[in-house]
Amino acid sequence: MSSIVVRVNCDAKSLVGISSIGRREKSVKVCSRIRFGSGGAVVAEPKRSSEERVYEVVLKQASLVREEKRGVNIEFDLQKTIEGDCSNGDILNSAYDRCGEVCAEYAKTFYLGTQLMTQERREAIWAIYVWCRRTDELVDGPNSSHITPTALDMWEQRLTDVFESRPYDMFDAALSHTVSKYPVDIQPFKDMIEGMRMDLRKSRYNNFDELYLYCYYVAGTVGLMSVPIMGIAPESKASTESIYNAALALGIANQLTNILRDVGEDARRGRVYLPQDELAQAGLSDEDIMSGKVTEKWRNFMKGQIKRARMFFDEAEKGVSELSSASRWPVWASLLLYRQILDSIEANDYDNFTKRAYVGKVNKLLSLPAAYGIALFGPKKLTKLFMR
Numbered sequence: 001m002s003s004i005v006v007r008v009n010c011d012a013k014s015l016v017g018i019s020s021i022g023r024r025e026k027s028v029k030v031c032s033r034i035r036f037g038s039g040g041a042v043v044a045e046p047k048r049s050s051e052e053r054v055y056e057v058v059l060k061q062a063s064l065v066r067e068e069k070r071g072v073n074i075e076f077d078l079q080k081t082i083e084g085d086c087s088n089g090d091i092l093n094s095a096y097d098r099c100g101e102v103c104a105e106y107a108k109t110f111y112l113g114t115q116l117m118t119q120e121r122r123e124a125i126w127a128i129y130v131w132c133r134r135t136d137e138l139v140d141g142p143n144s145s146h147i148t149p150t151a152l153d154m155w156e157q158r159l160t161d162v163f164e165s166r167p168y169d170m171f172d173a174a175l176s177h178t179v180s181k182y183p184v185d186i187q188p189f190k191d192m193i194e195g196m197r198m199d200l201r202k203s204r205y206n207n208f209d210e211l212y213l214y215c216y217y218v219a220g221t222v223g224l225m226s227v228p229i230m231g232i233a234p235e236s237k238a239s240t241e242s243i244y245n246a247a248l249a250l251g252i253a254n255q256l257t258n259i260l261r262d263v264g265e266d267a268r269r270g271r272v273y274l275p276q277d278e279l280a281q282a283g284l285s286d287e288d289i290m291s292g293k294v295t296e297k298w299r300n301f302m303k304g305q306i307k308r309a310r311m312f313f314d315e316a317e318k319g320v321s322e323l324s325s326a327s328r329w330p331v332w333a334s335l336l337l338y339r340q341i342l343d344s345i346e347a348n349d350y351d352n353f354t355k356r357a358y359v360g361k362v363n364k365l366l367s368l369p370a371a372y373g374i375a376l377f378g379p380k381k382l383t384k385l386f387m388r
């Protein structure tokens, strides 16, 4: 049987990515070999790691920003889709206001953080926040038992409409406006929906590669959506890709932290988001998780998982100072706050079965000025100031 081999040689520079966090792989040359058998059927395709797949999205979003290629900026007529007797400007203002209200209601600290951004950026971040929250609510909210893959397909169609300036409601209208104004690619949004699909069909992850992909879908995507809005500092010398990598890392770090905090809660819903091969290596099984006993094996396993989450936070730190000055504070605040959840798991002696790790009010309050200081002086200078 004859087969045609199509070889796609990729630009080596475009494939310089993070591999196994902390180790930067230089010029990894990857050739995708797509084989078509008789009748055009795909015969074999070498398996790419999740990191390689995700890195392609990073590159696409980064190049969109570099080229300052903006959305088509179609003047959309809100009157056609939203009833009301007022001008586009009025509708948009109240659409953004409502996004702000949702944000203030569901994510108070983060809402506070956005107050330091310019009004335009703040509103755009709110619009993205609301879309992410609504997407997550589909699979985690009160109606989640009725959500099918078809419902997610419809949500994705609606997303395409939003990107093509056909909003369905006020929240969509704010997002339509945002994505027409900033160089935001649709792919991370689609990928977040893919993450929700994954949640519907999958409750175990064989290895970290599978978990990494899930974390990218539901959280790394948020980093990629946010940076085009937050903006990169004009004086930054870092490459756009490296900044997007850091943003991706922050999302992954947050989601890994979420997973470690919620082990007990997830297990009670029949879900284990921990890599099965690593559990087995540690001599642990699903039954150990379901029984919820904190043993020495569990503590050791958790130490490794926490270490990995911290490495992603470290990777993220490298990019925060490259963001435009007004965007650094909320990002530092979210990084410092989320990272402390890991400290809290340790303080609970790794009992994430019956205790919920959280950041206390005092630490929360202290983190905000600390984040502000780091944003202003940089992490190194601030440490020096306090060491004197």
Ligand SMILES: CC(C)=CCC/C(C)=C/CC/C(C)=C/CC/C(C)=C/[C@@H]1[C@@H](COP(=O)(O)OP(=O)(O)O)[C@]1(C)CC/C=C(\C)CC/C=C(\C)CCC=C(C)C
Pocket: 110, 113, 125, 128, 129, 132, 133, 136, 140, 218, 219, 220, 222, 223, 224, 226, 227, 243, 244, 246, 247, 248, 250, 251, 254, 255, 258, 259, 316, 317, 319, 320, 323, 330, 331, 334
């Ligand atoms: C260079 C650099 C470091 C730039 C920073 C880039 C940046 C702003 C990254 C943000 C990362 C971030 C906040 C990711 C969110 C991760 C997260 C918690 C995802 C949650 C997914 C599902 O989890 P799960 O169901 O297990 O958990 P719950 O019990 O439901 O909580 C999410 C809930 C997905 C939906 C995400 C959101 C609602 C958050 C969206 C946030 C923004 C758009 C704003 C981000 C901006 C700032 C300033 C942090």
Ligand SMILES: [Mn+2]
Pocket: 136, 137, 140
């Ligand atoms: Mn959720």
